Amino acid sequence: MIKRYLYSISFFLFFFIISFTVSGNEKMEEKNQLEENEHTKKSFNVGEFIFDHIADHYSWHIFTYKHKHVAIPLPIILYSQNKGWNIFLSSKLSHDPVYKGFKIDEEGKYKGKIIEVDSEGIFIDRPLDLSVTKNVAAILISSIILVVVFVSVAKTYKRRVDLPPKGLQSLLEPIIIFVRDDISKSSIGEKNYLKYTPYLLTIFFFILLNNLMGLIPIFPGGANITGNITVTLALALFTFIITTITGNKNYWKHIFNAPGIPWWLKAPLPLIPLIELVSIFIKPFVLMVRLFANISAGHIIALGFFSLIFIFGNMNSFAGFAVSPLSVMFTIFMSILELLVAFIQAYVFTFLSALYFSMAIEEHH
Numbered sequence: 399m400i401k402r403y404l405y406s407i408s409f410f411l412f413f414f415i416i417s418f419t420v421s422g423n424e425k426m427e428e429k430n431q432l433e434e435n436e437h438t439k440k441s442f443n444v445g446e447f448i449f450d451h452i453a454d455h456y457s458w459h460i461f462t463y464k465h466k467h468v469a470i471p472l473p474i475i476l477y478s479q480n481k482g483w484n485i486f487l488s489s490k491l492s493h494d495p496v497y498k499g500f501k502i503d504e505e506g507k508y509k510g511k512i513i514e515v516d517s518e519g520i521f522i523d524r525p526l527d528l529s530v531t532k533n534v535a536a537i538l539i540s541s542i543i544l545v546v547v548f549v550s551v552a553k554t555y556k557r558r559v560d561l562p563p564k565g566l567q568s569l570l571e572p573i574i575i576f577v578r579d580d581i582s583k584s585s586i587g588e589k590n591y592l593k594y595t596p597y598l599l600t601i602f603f604f605i606l607l608n609n610l611m612g613l614i615p616i617f618p619g620g621a622n623i624t625g626n627i628t629v630t631l632a633l634a635l636f637t638f639i640i641t642t643i644t645g646n647k648n649y650w651k652h653i654f655n656a657p658g659i660p661w662w663l664k665a666p667l668p669l670i671p672l673i674e675l676v677s678i679f680i681k682p683f684v685l686m687v688r689l690f691a692n693i694s695a696g697h698i699i700a701l702g703f704f705s706l707i708f709i710f711g712n713m714n715s716f717a718g719f720a721v722s723p724l725s726v727m728f729t730i731f732m733s734i735l736e737l738l739v740a741f742i743q744a745y746v747f748t749f750l751s752a753l754y755f756s757m758a759i760e761e762h763h
Contacts, residue, residue: 400513404750407456410478415577417489419680425640425692430622431517434702434749436547436679444702444705445707447701447708448697448698448701448702450699450707451697451701451702452584452623452625452694452697452698453510453622454531454532454533454622454626455469455510455531455532456472456474456488456491456502456512456529456531456532456619457469457470457472457488457492457532458470458472458535459720460530464569465563467492468679469489470494470617471487471489471492472487472488472529472530472535473485473486473487473488473525473529473530474486474487474488474490474491474512474529474530474538475499475529475530476500476512476525476526476527476529477525477526478499478500478523478525478526479523480499480514480522480523481498481514481525484498484500484525484543484593486498486610488529490585496515496519499514499516499522500514500515500520500521501510501513506521506684511522511524511527512527512529513525515659515723519702533551533621533622533623533629535610535621535624536611536618536621536623538630540607540608540611540623541604542605544600544603544604544607546693547566547570548570550566551567551570553555554566554567555567566747570665570756571661573603574599575603577595577598577599577748578591578595578599578704581596581598581600581602581745581748582594582595582752584589585749585752585753585755585756586752586759587756588754594640594752594755596759597640598637598748598751598752601633601636601637601744601747601748601751602744602745602747602748603624603744604688605624605633605743605744605748606740608621608623608746609739609740609741609743609744610737611623611695612625612693613737614623615732618761621639622688622691622693622694622697624689624743625690625693625696625697626690629686629691630685630686630687630689630690633685633686633689633747634682634683634685634686635682636687637682637751637754638678638679638681638682640755641754641757641758642678642758644755644758644759645758645759646758646759646760646761648760648761649757649758649759650758652674653671653674653675653678654671654675654723655671655672681750681754683707684750685747685750685751686738688743688746689746689747690746692743693743696736700729700732703725703728704725704729706721706725707721707722707725737741
C-alpha cells in the first residue's frame with residue numbers, strides 16, 4: 399500500500415521540471431506582446447500555462463532570454479480560395495501579427511490556429527492548413543532516427559552472420575526478440591505471427607522513442623507527440639484497418655452470427671450482433687484514448703503542481719522559494735520512474751494490437 403501511494407504521488411509530480419524546462423510551446427502570437435514592467439505583478443493563469451505547454455505550435459521554441467524568444471521557424475503552408483497557395487516561415491507571423499492576410503487567432507473559435515482576415519483584421523475564413531508544426535517536425539525527426547538506426551542494425555546483421563551482436567545491435571536485439579516472442583508470437587500464434595511482427599515492431603519503437611524524446615527538455619526533444627490525440631488516433635486507425643482487412647470468415651461469423659448464442663438474442667432484435675459490431679470501433683478507440691490520456695495526464699497534473707511555485711510566488715516570494723525545492727525533488731525522482739512508464743505504454747499499445755490481430759484470424763475449433 400505504501401509503495402503504491404509513493405508511486406502515485408511520484409507519478410503526479412514527474413513532469414514538473416521537465417515540462418517547465420520545455421518552455422518551447424509558447425504560441426507565436428505571444429512573441430509579439432510588449433514587454434511587461436518587471437515590477438508589475440500579474441495573476442498567474444494556470445490553465446493557460448498548462449495547455450500552452452502541451453499544445454502544438456507553428457514554431458519550435460528553444461529558450462527565452464530577457465523577454466525575447468529564441469525559436470526555430472517552421473514552414474507555414476496554406477491554401478486559401480481567395481489567395482491560393484501561400485508558403486512562408488512562421489517567423490513572419492512573429493514579426494508581423496498579420497502577414498499576407500493571415501494571422502494566428504488569439505481569442506476566437508480557432509484559437510491558436512491560422513485564419514484569413516481582411517485589411518481591417520476581420521475574420522474571413524479558415525484556410526486549408528498543411529503547415530509543418532512542432533509535432534509534425536518532431537515526428538519527422540523521430541522517423542528519421544528510427545530509419546537510420548534500424549537500417550544500420552539490419553546491415554550489421556547481414557555483415558555479421560552467426561556472430562555475436564555488437565554496438566546498437568546488442569542494445570536493440572533483446573527488445574526486438576521480446577516484441578517478437580513475448581508479444582507477437584505468444585498472442586497471435588506461431589503460424590501467423592511473422593506477417594504482423596514488422597508492424598508491431600514499428601509501432602512499439604515509434605511510441606517508445608517519442609515517449610522518451612518527450613522527456614528530453616531540449617531540442618529535438620520536448621514535443622508532446624504521444625500526448626496528441628491526432629497521433630494516437632492515426633496509430634489506432636492503422637491497427638483497426640489491419641484487423642478489419644485480415645479478419646477471416648470466423649471472425650465475422652462471431653460478430654454477426656455468434657455460435658452458442660440463443661436465437662432470440664440474434665433475431666428479430668439483433669442485440670448481440672449490434673454489441674459485437676460496436677466493439678469493433680470501441681477497440682481502436684480504447685487504444686487511442688489510453689495512450690493519449692496516460693501521456694497527457696502526466697503533463698497536466700505535473701504542470702498543475704509545478705504551477706504552485708508561481709502561485710505562491712505571486713502571493714509571497716518566500717513562499718514560492720520554499721515550495722520550489724520540494725517540487726524539484728519529486729520531479730527528479732519521478733523523472734526516473736517515468737522512463738518505465740514510457741516502456742509500459744509502448745508495450746500495452748503493441749500487446750493489445752497483437753491481441754486484436756489474434757482475434758481476427760482465430761480459426762474455428
